Amino acid sequence: MFHRGVVRRSKFRHVFGQAVKNDQCYDDIRVSRVTWDSSFCAVNPKFVAIIVEAGGGGAFVVLPLQKTGRIDKSYPTVCGHTGQVLDIEWCPHNDHVIASGSEDCTVMIWQIPENGLTLPITEPVVTLEGHSRRVGIVSWHPTARNVLLSAGLDNIIFIWNVGTAEPMITLDMHPDMIFSTSWNRNGSLLCTTCKDKNLRVIDPRKEEVITEIKAHEGARPMRAVFLANGNIFTTGFSRMSERQLALWSIGSVESIAQHEMDTSNGVLLPFYDPDTNLVYLCGKGDCSIHYFEITDEAPYVHYLNTFITKEPQRGMGFMPKRGLDVTKCEIARFFKLHERKCEPIIMTVPRKSDLYQDDLYPDTAGPEPALEAEEWFEGKDKDPILISLKDGYVPVKNREFKAQRICLDKPKKIESGNTTLKGTSPNANSESKLDELVQEIKTLKATVASQDERIANLEDQMAKIAV
Structure with a gap:
């Protein structure tokens, strides 16, 4: 079991979670029942998107954040896929653009109108075709505009230039099903987990595996996320089916830290905040969110607390930092999916002062891309362009992109x-x-x-x- 007896100084020691009141939830949503270990939910400062049950194909609903309460059954959906939608992700550089991967073997890019949907959307602005089996993972590049990764059950990763709808890079180095992918902070490297129990660090433009590590011995799915300092955090299972978490350095096959959690069988989805170095673990089917602080001192992964609710979670969305309320010392916001609703959960650091808390909110990644797609494919790297949250973040209205077929700017x-x-x-x-x-x-x-x-x-x- 994880050792929780040590008390250490940390400004995050007393972080507490709180579910919002019922009238601030999104009710009567038929959350997808598909058996796939993605989060089923994606959020940004303007919208929450949720994969839902749909007859005759796949669909997801997109709601403006302020549209809480009961959602009418006839509310329009994004419904252009002919198979179940398995994964969705908002573009980090345009709050009106979302990618979806589906059982129909395609990836589709959608542009959401300024105030949300008034009619169903059946036509994507771009369709990406290349996978021979269903697409279970979509992931936007963190700093380059129009660069999207997709991973399918054909065990292949494509990296697309969305502006031209072309697969620029094909990574065929996984012998089995890919469980997760994660970009590093500037998008120069990828880490992946696979059914063969290996964690791989990949240089995508050289199409080379830099490091391959046997991470967790259990057969159930692993997850991995790149940390801001270049290390990698993983969740998985032991041979005895205990849930584990571990910390790895790219240059070593030995873990920096490894801990047993419990014996639940839900896959642990890690959500990482590079600004605070906190990791939140949300188990599928669990009623809890465990959170940890990662530091440079042993034992490196420090347990902070667990937020517990009565209802199990079907999936989870994680708000980007620029969408949080800095006046209330909110450091994370989750969107927990129940069977028929979505419930926001707010994580707060208790502070008495009403003043802006600089130490909780270092400059964070803003929506402006640091590179164009062509520059990244040519070999350039740049860190995210940071913004201050001191005066709060005002979402940008994307009127200028409305008329363009390929929505993503140029x-x-x-x-x-x-x-x-x-x-x-x-x-x-x-x-x-x-x-x-x-x-x-x-x-x-x-x-x-x-x-x-x-x-x-x-x-x-x-x-x-x-x-």
């Missing part, structure tokens, strides 16, 4: 213009013309941003008058 004309310029030696005239265009785009963007701000202010004033 109008195709500019892309083709860039490739032409790269291939020839442009004269001074074309260079100055390009500078003018770039300047004009910047001016337009600034105008849109200021108008958005003005609209938001007017909406606030109207809300106050209405009250």
